[in-house]
Amino acid sequence: MKLVCYRDGGQERLGVVEGDSVRRLSGHDGDLVSLIENYDALRSGLKADGEATPLDNVELLAPIPRPRRNIFCVGKNYSEHAREFAGSGYEAGATTDVDEFPAVFTKPASTVIASGQDVDLHADITDSVDYEVELTLIIGKGGKNIPAEKAHEHIWGYTIINDVTARDRQKQHKQWFLGKSLDSFCPMGPFAVTADEVTSEDLDLQTWVNGETRQKANTRDLIFDIPSLVATISAGLTLVPGDLIATGTPAGVGIGFNPPKFLKSGDVVEMEITGLGRLKNTFR
Incomplete structure (x- = not known):
């Protein structure tokens, strides 16, 4: 559905x-x-x-306009993106391209907006706003210490999130929360699709900025797959119905270019994941 x-x-x-x-x-x-x-x-x-x-x-x-908890997010979960991030000069302290364990952070629920709504560039505090297309899990059955082999039993469905990021704040504060948590920095949607209609291990992800293709990958390229992410995040931490887990973004973000291609007022960012619709937002 x-x-x-x-x-x-x-x-x-x-x-x-x-x-x-x-x-x-x-x-x-x-x-x-x-x-x-x-x-x-x-x-x-x-x-x-x-x-x-x-x-x-x-x-x-947004499919869940007001999440009850922060959104769980995974960083550097595609190899090519991990390498472009490590070489960008915006990495906040990591010394390896690909980490041994998933990097997990959160975005507050207050960041969520819908497809079609404008993203605030917050030009008064940042000039380095970037985009990230992410397949996002919607938890259906709660639980703690969920084994990887049972992870899919706990996933109700999927949606798209644009993990908008202020790269300068990400670098300056040596962590990811402040750079990713500004108001409107989590466009979500347009659809929520039940898990029975999605083959999550083989989904194409794409991003366009003003019609130019920037990101193009498949979930087969995930470093840490969906079952391992659910197992890692739920270890000692109880997941509840409606929790959201954004699984990471592929290469092609703004910091991957030389010079970086940060977003400016009037830019239109569109994102698609197989079967999940097209998320479209203008940045102002």
Whole structure:
């Protein structure tokens, strides 16, 4: 099932995507997180209802507009990106291209915006804003110390996140949180797609900036695969339904160019992952 969160008559609703249209989801009146929490009980009663409306005619929201916890993020999880990052001069202290263990940080829930909304460049505090396309897991079944071989049992679905980053702040503060946590720095969506419709080990990722292809890779290239990420993050830490785990970005980000290609006002960034739709945002 491919779902969107949208605003209709001043109310937030969940809808089922059918081609280029959406129909209201019936069988549940809450948000996506509450749906995920009760998914096994609700699943058989969920269906698309009412008239189909073109997606272009609705106000899309992020699939989870207000995550209940910080978003878990993984850094340097594609080999070519790890190398371009290490050679960029913006690395915050690491001494190797590829790390022995996943680098994990978080972005606060306040960073989330929807496809179609503008990203604030925060020109008063940074001049080095960059983009990162990331396949993002949506946890369905909570748990702690989840073994890798059972990780997929805990994944409800997938979405796209643009892990927008102020590279100068990332470097200056010698950690990643401040550079990645400015308001609007987490465009998400447009869809949330249930795991049964996604072959997560073989998904193409692409990014365009003003129509120019910048990133192009496949999830086969992940250094730390999805099961190992779930196992690592849940070790001693209880994951809960609705948690989000962004799995890292491939090569082709702005700092990978010489000189770097940072985003400027008016730039349009579009991102696609197989079956998950196209995330599009303008930077202002």
